[in-house]
Amino acid sequence: MTDLEFVTTHRRYLHAHPELSMNEFNTTRYIKEVLNSLNIEYTTPLNTGVIVELDGNSDTTIGFRADIDALPIHEENDTEYRSLTDGVMHACGHDGHTAALLLFVKRCHDLKNNGLLKHNCVFIFQPSEETMAGAKQLIDAWGGSMKMDAVFGVHLMPDEDTGLYLYRDDEITASATEYRFYITGQSSHVAQKHKGVSAVEALMYVAREVSQIQQYHLDGLNRNIVHVGQMNAGEAINTVASNAYLEGTIRTYEADDLNTVTRQMDKIRQSAQLLYGVDVALKFNEGYPATKNSPELKTVVDQAVKNINGTSVLNDKPYLFGEDFSFYREIAPSYFIFVGAKDDSKGFNSSLHTARFDFDEHVLMNVADYFEEIVKVF
Template structure:
């Protein structure tokens, strides 16, 4: 019965993907499901839902799922293929939402039977892929009872079905974008000394940015200072008057990010002095590093023993960003990845690809772990 619900729900969501902050139909679907279950909810943002069941005790616990999709055109030839051109659940958020809805159904049965002591929050969060939906939601919403822990899971096609992966400490990287804007002074190539070349400035910036990792960051830490794209100039016979460079920074430690930013500001200042071009660097702060609190992580890992999942403790964190990081400002958090790779069924392609797919059966393992976490939390006096 539950498996059929999970399959039906995930496939409906997969067919009706919506981009970040546009998840109106998805939100309406979640509300309908919660209404059927008789679970109350709040809507602090235009999209997304925070549902809750109030227990008899003062303690509370929260579980989160993200609900948005990506601007990717699906290439899977399945009968539940996305019905929206160039929009697809290519990151597994349809699975995350399904798990949390099914789990909410289980918890409602406990509540109806008078067996729920803890208040449980079910966070259906918009806009994980862009605009830091978690941060927006937490600024707009206040929990009536502060959660002792907040947990979240993510699909992981790199690992086999039945595996759950995590680690204490940082589990994903911070993601920050940077952009250099270069304004030179144009001149004819015959009188190039009369100009200030944005090309010269860009060459300097490129060289120096590429050296930050080598000379200014600890060698034993994982960091990425990536140059994504750059360009300068307007015509074949003029001094370039405009230049541009952009990229992304991935770190696990806030002090490393601070070092990168400081060096980039120094590079811009030095370049202006050396070349005469005006150089400015701007940052778009994305997501902090998602950090698994030691106590919450141990709680989750211990609860996995009550399921059929194989818990794998990773040696290294992932280098992608995840806005679950913001929940760490509210309560101790733990985040894990649910394996969904199945070679026999050709479910082998990665996250953010147009052929990501998985068997809904794997979602039952995630729901079981949510349940095991709640059961152990309920047992704490």
Template sequence: MELQFLTETRRHLHQHPELSMEEFNTTAFIKSRLDALHISYECPLPTGVIAKIEGSGSTAVGFRADIDALPILEENTCDYKSTVDHVMHACGHDGHTAMLLGFAGRVKQLADSGRLNTTVYFIFQPSEETMAGANQLISAYDFGPLAGIYGLHMMPDNEEGTILSKPGPLTASATEYRFFISGTSAHVANKEQGQSAGEALAFILNQLSQLQHYHLPGLRQNIVHIGKFSAGEAINTVPSTGYLEGTIRTFDMANLAVVKEQMARIRTACETLTGVSVELKFAEGYPPTINDEAAYQLMQQAAGATDLTWIEKDDPYLFGEDFAFYSGAAPTAFAFLGCRNEAKGFVTGLHTATFNFDEAILLKGIDLFEAILQQHEVQS
């Protein structure tokens, strides 16, 4: 019955995906499932849900699932394919949501039988993919003291039955940057009368390529990625406008500060050398997800009570994850649940148009959540 619940729940969500901060029907569906389980909840944001089951003791913990989808046209041929054009659950959030609902059902049974000491929060969070829904949620809702907040994420790079994490930094911070260049146009015959946005762009490109080499620690992993750039208007004029954008990935916020400071210096130097005007803007993204040492050890010990195989990663992932913001509310631990199944063809990566998985793996995720709760029950 539990697997049937998970399968039906996940496939309904997969067929009806919604983008970040547009998850109104998803929120209504989650509430209907919680109503059927007789679990109380609140909605501090327009979308998303925080459910709560009271324990008899003073300890409280939280478990999080993200609920939004991606602007991707699904290419799977399954009978539960997305019914929304160019919107797809390509990152496993439908599975995360179904898994947390299934776990809520188990915890409700514990509470109804008088065997729950720890209060449990079930965090169905909107807008993980954009707009930092986690940060918005913890700003809008007071959880009170929490012993920990835990999260799982599907990972098709690793086989079913594995769980991957590491102490300390697990995912990178993600910050976008943009240079806007304004020069002065002139005919190529009188090019000295212009201030070339092309010259300025070349200078910025060269300086950005030197950032890691000269200004950041050699033993630290950092990425200053140049994603897009352009300059100019016509074949026979001095370029009067230019543009450059990219992303910064790092696991150390001090390194991020160095990158931003050096970019500001590059902007100033470019204006001085080329005579153009340069505007630099940052779009603050997600901080790095850093596993709390005690919470990580508790999660690892809990995994030992399941049939999951724990894999400790050597290096962190270079993508961003807004679970990072929950560390401002409680000690946190995050891990990736392997869901690769070559026999069934579930082998493509996250954010691809053919990402898929077998819902049976969600039972193992619930087992881990339950084992984490039991660890807290023993300690409370």
């Protein structure tokens, strides 16, 4: 089996059998089966996900990460390997990341058997990137045994042409924090609406004020998003609404900006209660920090891309995606890049998290080649 056949076979199986965050049991089983067929040992610190450690010829240890979970999206592609699970799809390329890392593990295992693996390598098949911060859970579970000198990660990017490698020092993706307002009023018949306490009235106020935070309370030169994603209210057409709900996401690069947003939201919560007589609860999730690339690793990345005849693109600004690769920076210097996967001639140009996202498996060779050069250059 050629390397291209290897990644194509495994990627297409994974694509047809997607699983949501922290439920990647079949995916984990499949990864183990592939590793078993290659006589490669592994560990499983969590219920899902796999870690492989290979000893090389130095005291340096380099980590490489792939995420393995899918999204709650119904696939609209008509391919032989389309998702077999209604409402679940690998719409973010994690099937490709996993297949590429499997190929890289296979290559490194061959190098080790021939005494040619330059450094110790850790291969992280990580669950739950899309939700619940699988990276953080894995780091906490693995504990002190996760000692590495650097960690590298990639993400396919269907908005950029195949052959491009996109990165920058410091911030490369944003922090991602979810917020939720729960508003409780008092119901009454619309004919006696003065006896009720309208959660709808408070909801309109909260939505309006939240939408103004970015414009009036954050530095206009910084890149931030304060997004209202969903809201609903009421129980019947002829009653005063007793309950309302609003949720959204915050994307920032600076911790001070995130603190400004959360403080302002709490002021909105308090003022809504005073103005409208409702009870308002405000909850934030822990969120993902901004992914920040360690500048001291850039020369390694530059040389690796050059060695595989890739085209480096140094982004002048970060992406506003959230990415839990950010947590690996807590344990080692890290560097995260985007690998172009767009090919208009073949119809591969649908963006991430869309129902028609797909790519040519040749791009997975680019990922494996890049990782292999990292080991050689480091």
